[in-house]
Amino acid sequence: MWRGRVGRNELIMLTRRSLPEASSRFSVSGDFPLVKASMFSAGAGQVVPRCTAGASQVIPETNNSNTPINDFHDEICKANVRGSGIYDLRVTSQGYWGVFAGRAFSANELVFRSQAVNVAATRNSHSMQTDWHKHVNVDLPTRFLNHNCSASLGLRANELGAYDFFALRGIAEGEEFSLDYDTFEYDTVLAMDKCLCSSPVCRGQARGFKYSKEVVLKQYGDYYAEYLRTERHSTQVE
Ligand SMILES: C[S@@+](CC[C@H](N)C(=O)[O-])C[C@H]1O[C@@H](n2cnc3c(N)ncnc32)[C@H](O)[C@@H]1O
Numbered sequence: 001m002w003r004g005r006v007g008r009n010e011l012i013m014l015t016r017r018s019l020p021e022a023s024s025r026f027s028v029s030g031d032f033p034l035v036k037a038s039m040f041s042a043g044a045g046q047v048v049p050r051c052t053a054g055a056s057q058v059i060p061e062t063n064n065s066n067t068p069i070n071d072f073h074d075e076i077c078k079a080n081v082r083g084s085g086i087y088d089l090r091v092t093s094q095g096y097w098g099v100f101a102g103r104a105f106s107a108n109e110l111v112f113r114s115q116a117v118n119v120a121a122t123r124n125s126h127s128m129q130t131d132w133h134k135h136v137n138v139d140l141p142t143r144f145l146n147h148n149c150s151a152s153l154g155l156r157a158n159e160l161g162a163y164d165f166f167a168l169r170g171i172a173e174g175e176e177f178s179l180d181y182d183t184f185e186y187d188t189v190l191a192m193d194k195c196l197c198s199s200p201v202c203r204g205q206a207r208g209f210k211y212s213k214e215v216v217l218k219q220y221g222d223y224y225a226e227y228l229r230t231e232r233h234s235t236q237v238e
Contacts, residue, residue: 116161154223
């Protein structure tokens with residue numbers, strides 16, 4: 001998880017242009033600052049209030065991906081009690097985990113940063129591709145960002161082995177943050193059977209940059225993974 005020691009106001013001030021100078025002020029150790037405890041909610045059958053730190057908080061037991069939510073239970077509970085209002089982890093109307101804006105964001109604002117926890121031995125529904133042959137497991141809240149074919153967040157590689165996320169447009173408080181998975185996965189083996197994003201420009205599936213390059217470049221400009229601009233190392237993509 002991101003363990004930046006930057007204060008909320010400092011984070012709000014960061015913009016894409018100021019990021020290189022600002023990055024040196026981030027620390028990767030320290031407390032997790034960014035989940036608002038009071039905003040947790042869950043759909044029917046998903047209530048598992050086991051966080052010792054907050055008995056009234058609810059944690060869905062299962063999600064719609066191939067990773068049991070309980071793998072993250074302690075991490076979520078820990079994050080859950082240290083909010084500063086940037087984001088909330090909540091259950092979406094579709095019944096799975098999502099990340100929601102804890103306040104309003106302006107276009108181009110840095111929303112949050114992610115950190116690689118480790119290199120993924122096998123890619124999974126919570127890993128992110130960062131190079132032609134590299135997938136990393138990432139921290140909260142990034143691992144719970146859902147896909148949208150018209151995403152609200154754009155990404156840039158960072159020095160923490162993962163990505164920084166920027167608002168592609170104004171984002172209202174309470175709106176779900178979303179990423180377009182095709183901006184960082186080249187050829188996903190975990191394509192969703194059916195994309196549930198409901199965007200007017202929904203592609204039906206997120207299969208990877210390989211299949212949607214033209215759309216991604218047109219829609220997201222420079223906000224796609226840097227490695228996708230480099231020559232592919234071999235025909236084999238992990
Ligand atoms: C990084 S996780 C996102 C968090 C996930 N919703 C959860 O509850 O753990 C990625 C997984 O969420 C699901 N997902 C994300 N966006 C989706 C979408 N637009 N339509 C359908 N499933 C989606 C897929 O199962 C995908 O493999």
